[in-house]
Amino acid sequence: MTSGFTIDAVRQLSASKNEPDWLLERRLHAWQIFEDLPMPTRQDEEWRRTDISKLRLNELTPFAPAGADVQSPLRLNGSNGGLLTQSNSVTVEQSLSDELAQQGVIFTDLDTAVREHPDLVRQYLSTEAIPAEAGKFQALNAALWSGGVFLYVPKGVEFEMPVRALYGLTAPGSSLFTHTLVVLEAQARASYIEEYASEGIDRQTLNAGAVEVFLRQDAHLTYITLQEWMGKVIDISTQRALMDRNSTLDWLVVGMGEGLTKTNIESGLRGPGANAQMLGILWGYGHQQTDYHTVQDHMAPHTTSDLLYKSALTDEAKSVFSGRIRVDKGAQGTDAYQANRNILLSKKASAFPSPNLEIEANEVRCTHGATVGKVDQDQLFYLMSRGIPLDAATRIVVEGFYEDVLQREPVASIRDNLRELIARKLDAS
């Protein structure tokens, strides 16, 4: 496929997959919105700290065939409850345990889901959670997504063993449009781990990803999303969960990549009693720039959310965190908390936290806090007084800094994998 994005690329992609008319129409509608919206610039409040003027969309190919295998950043082996692997724009592997399949769980790539479960996909894809109208890159994703993940858990079905997906990227100069759609029906309970990793990306490559999550009444999702894009990957993604009455979301975002990352992470608490826990572990190194924009959107009364994002930064890494707690009119009884902690390990690292509150209901309790500083000197002094050299002591303190987030991660079996990943990243720098 030639480089650059055109309406023909959209038609060609849809035709090559033999897609139904409604989906082609949805892609073309999204394409129109992409064309109509201006490219974001630093004049836009949301983009004021992230410069994407060097992004050359017309030099990227909108589709890339499968390439070599990419290793799981968490070093997860086996299929667990289910496994899906996508290489570049193509799904290369998918499996689901018999036990889950028998209960009606669907875990497949989105292309297959469009063929086999068209009504479900049609209801949820690019509609309420992330419509194409949400923005330029959201529209681009809705027009050009390929492969993707569809996880559907029927009413009342519960499973502990996580299903997992791995998005691998090995095609420099391409663009990837990952799209994950997760639907948990009422009283369903599931765990899902998603990893993004790349190898050999020596020139500008884009992922404009989307994650749409729907939790019906009393559903409970434990979700880990981990990104370790290596090389020259620019990631501009939106992840949004819509939560109905009394649903629960435990959401851990892990950022270990080295490229430019601009990610929107949003919980929309639209049913009374919904409860979101949002955790983040971010490690910044090299010339990396991350820009995480989180939203805790309280649309219904008696909803709770609790966010804790921690980032440690070294080298010349720059971390932007813009977190927003929104409480809509009528969302009385909201309880929202947000904390962003940053430690700077080098002179040239920088942090730009901006925790925002927008409150339109009065019976609420909303608190946020943000801190920036260097490694705790008392802890360092203590360790060094025990004969531990500065480097090792600093490392112990940084690992401890992340540890309280890890302790809150409900999938206990994954904590050791995360600790090993953190140790590997700290070793590397």
Place this chain on the structure above:
Amino acid sequence: MALDQQTQLDQLGDYKFGFRMPENYAFKSRKGLDREIVEEISYMKGEPQWMRDFRLRSLRTFERRPMPNWGANLGDIDFQDIFYYIKPTQNQGKSWDDIPEDIKTTFDRLGIPEAERNFLAGVGAQYESEVVYHSLREDLAKQGVIFLDMDSGLREHPDIVKEYFGTVIPPNDNKLAALNSSVWSGGSFVYIPAGVHVEIPLQAYFRINAENAGQFERTLIIAEEGSYVHYVEGCTAPIYTTNSLHSAVVEIIVKRGARVRYTTIQNWSKNVYNLVTKRTSVYGEGTMEWVDGNLGSKVTMKYPSCYLLEPGAKGEVLSVAFASDGQHQDAGGKIVHAAPNTTGTISSKSISKGNGRTSYRGLVKIYPGMHGCKTHVNCDALLLDEESRSDTYPYMEIEEDDVAVTHEATVSKIGEDQLFYLMSRGVAEDEARAMIVRGFIEPIAKELPMEYAIELNRLIELEMEGSVG
């Protein structure tokens, strides 16, 4: 007073200072803004060439700069529908007896002469666009303290003014600073010589009277090494039916070891756009304290700033905002650490009532290499009604590792338990609510001079009347 006007006033409610004297102006320029108007202002004031050039340069900047779109809604402002200069009487009053009767009446109702009789150091009262009355206690003059309106300051101390004017806030800082720089009129010029401690607060009242009269006062305060001054600015304005604009620029220079406190209780009537740029350059071991109260206006956008330029400089911003129906208070503060070992504090308390909206917006910036800096930001908001809205937008730009920056904010309503406790002691509900609100702002009210703390409490009580729904 014409009947239709009286009707309008009645409709607009019981604003405390909502009276109006008939207009009687010596000179009133036409509406709108262009090169000719700016030249006319400069000519009327008999200014030196450099100031005229400064105004014209600023006008070009104003025309070029975009309207700020990141804060409150400013869509209703029509810059061509405003009088940019009005001179109330031909000559500046030398003593109270020289002041025209109608202006005196207005001042009487604001309580100025009374305050002066008691313990005021000096009064620079801005009636429309020029200071008409000014007094300075003799002992201050003996100490070398200069307290003039800005126009007289420019005439009598051109060298000092030229050295500092527009250096803390250059005209291209933002669109409204550029507007003020091109059409400024009035405001205060304060110079405190090295080592002089001014024991009593210097006060000035600023007022808008004519309909659509833009108020563009310009204040410059220079505190030489080791000096101290507390400057108090208060604003009230009569009610009018079309939108008025107030856009001031306040520049303060705090030299080594000096300390300046600047207190404002802003109570513009609820049709005024209050868009103000206030900034201080603080040098070694100097201290700047902004005490900023925002109660009036339709829309306020004001973020008093401290630029900490040498080691040991300290900056503090205390901000109180109260927004009731139809108001948006977008206020906060900025601390910019441009030297190592500097410290800052921002404390904000905001209260939203009815459909009022308060927004805290602030910045903490630490440049690379500025080690040992500490800043703490604390914002608390109280929401009184279901339709009230409160936002918090703190920005932090930290480019140095050896620092400690903390921010915390809480939004809540009046605690039922507090209310229950007070009412169980026999306090009526509305009084109990008012008491809780007063307690909420107490940490800032106690920093005010006594008569201002009383006024703040009275204004809040007034706002709280009938708040039990």
